[in-house]
Amino acid sequence: MATNRAPPSEQEMKTRIITHMNTQHSRELSHYLRHYAGLSARAATASPAIQDMNLAGMTIKTRNGSTYNVPFSPPLSSWAEARPRVIAMDVTAREALGISDIYLTEWARPRGFDWIPLGGVVFYYICYAGLPWVAPGSAVWETLRVVFPGGPEWFLWIVRSIFWLVFGIHTVEVYLLDKWKLQKHGVPRFSWVWWKWAGNIFVEGVTTWKRLDSIIAAKRAQKEEKKH
Incomplete structure (x- = not known):
């Protein structure tokens, strides 16, 4: 007999978002640090990772141990708003920084x-x-x-x-x-x-x-x- 699973708790949703961002979107985190926290490109790409997160914003930590607060403006009303908000924030950051949504990750030899x-x-x-x-x-x-x-x-x-x-x-x-x-x-x-x-x-x-x-x-x- 099938049983109904309980919906994920607030803490579970938060943990999933943090894990996903840290493993799949470190590039976007560097954009946040550059645009919203004013870091240089070099400092922002030093292994950024979300240390903590709440409905008001994110705390992002870099390799040297420094932490930076990136607020959600306005704050989120629920975790369901997190995905569209972080996407919109990345678009805003890239446009301000002059960064394309096409990323070059390879080199091609002369031909x-x-x-x-x-x-x-x-x-x-x-x-x-x-x-x-x-x-x-x-x-x-x-x-x-x-x-x-x-x-x-x-x-x-x-x-x-x-x-x-x-x-x-x-x-x-x-x-x-x-x-x-x-x-x-x-x-x-x-x-x-x-x-x-x-x-x-x-x-x-x-x-x-x-x-x-x-x-x-x-x-x-x-x-x-x-x-x-």
Whole structure:
């Protein structure tokens, strides 16, 4: 004979919400800390977890032991309101922080045409690093005299003259990729994924942007399909 189960108690509902948020939504907790508590991105992503929760708000703890109060405004009238409220709070936080709902969690290696600019920049850096070996009388010097227009003197002038231009352009591209793309799509600064994309654009340039944009577009298309 079937028996009716008692509805979950207030404490059980609270525990379920806290467990779910801590195990499935640490990213959202970091958004709360950044927007509602004013933490930096680095501090907010230091293993945030809800320490306690009531109808008035959440107490979120980070790895270093610091705790921050994030209020519900207005307070919840019951635990049934918790799910839509925390979702709405995340939307508000992301919009204020300029963070997309499409998260980039992977890196993609160069493909096809991407290898051409990457190879060109790598070759240039090799040339610059090899300048000490371009000396009169060396095998490299004599080879450049034969194969390089203008000879070794012109080679030396070109490689030296454009170094800071090349270095500066690619450094700025790292900065802009981080600011406009990686931070917007939830890539923690200086994480392994961040370093891969930053390293790519430093030696590859504009094709990195195109490859990253194609990944984001594919993720957005997948998300839209799930809605229908």
